[in-house]
Amino acid sequence: MQFHSLTVFDKEKCAHFFEHLTDYFYKHHHSDEESADTYENLLYTVKRPYTAGMLDQIDDWMGLPKRQWREETQREVMLSLYAIRYPDTLLLESLTEKPKSDIRRLSAYLHFTHHTYSIWDEDTRKGLERLGIMIPATEEADPFIYGAYVSAIELLKDVAPFTCFLEHDVPRQRLFQSALAAYGREA
Numbered sequence: 001m002q003f004h005s006l007t008v009f010d011k012e013k014c015a016h017f018f019e020h021l022t023d024y025f026y027k028h029h030h031s032d033e034e035s036a037d038t039y040e041n042l043l044y045t046v047k048r049p050y051t052a053g054m055l056d057q058i059d060d061w062m063g064l065p066k067r068q069w070r071e072e073t074q075r076e077v078m079l080s081l082y083a084i085r086y087p088d089t090l091l092l093e094s095l096t097e098k099p100k101s102d103i104r105r106l107s108a109y110l111h112f113t114h115h116t117y118s119i120w121d122e123d124t125r126k127g128l129e130r131l132g133i134m135i136p137a138t139e140e141a142d143p144f145i146y147g148a149y150v151s152a153i154e155l156l157k158d159v160a161p162f163t164c165f166l167e168h169d170v171p172r173q174r175l176f177q178s179a180l181a182a183y184g185r186e187a
Contacts, residue, residue, distance in 0.1 A: 011159050021164045024179035040169050046112040062108050073098050086116040089147035103141045118153045118177040127184030
């Protein structure tokens with residue numbers, strides 16, 4: 001299903017989105033809810049070796065409740081963050097139920113530890129849907145759904161006109177994911 005939606009991608013359908021991508025990005029990334037300064041600080045403070053405190057900082061920025069994980073579960077997630085390599089998402093399948101049940105949390109950890117993964121966001125998914133890229137809604141870290149989500153945003157980066165690539169301190173994945181989130185909220 002995801003593969004089909006990517007093969008029938010309609011670049012013309014994206015004209016309005018590409019034309020206003022910078023505005024959409026600023027609308028989302030620089031909103032009061034997103035705390036751009038904290039985000040940009042995390043890009044440089046989350047680094048190897050990863051610590052529980054770093055994950056706590058990401059959770060705080062995301063507005064997520066405190067993790068209720070056993071020490072073994074936390075170690076499992078930390079090890080997976082070292083092992084997963086972009087664009088691979090299949091290792092998410094090997095996680096135990098507790099961490100696997102929260103795609104938003106895991107995608108944020110992947111984003112801040114690798115900078116190439118997109119943060120899962122329902123508004124972003126709806127933005128992709130408005131562009132004709134159908135990604136199913138999920139709360140669980142399904143490696144195929146999340147992989148299609150990451151690939152779809154990567155595809156948009158590949159077909160976007162050069163005018164979409166503004167100079168900013170954020171990774172391009174975040175630039176497009178933020179713009180898509182604002183675009184998705186318009187629907």
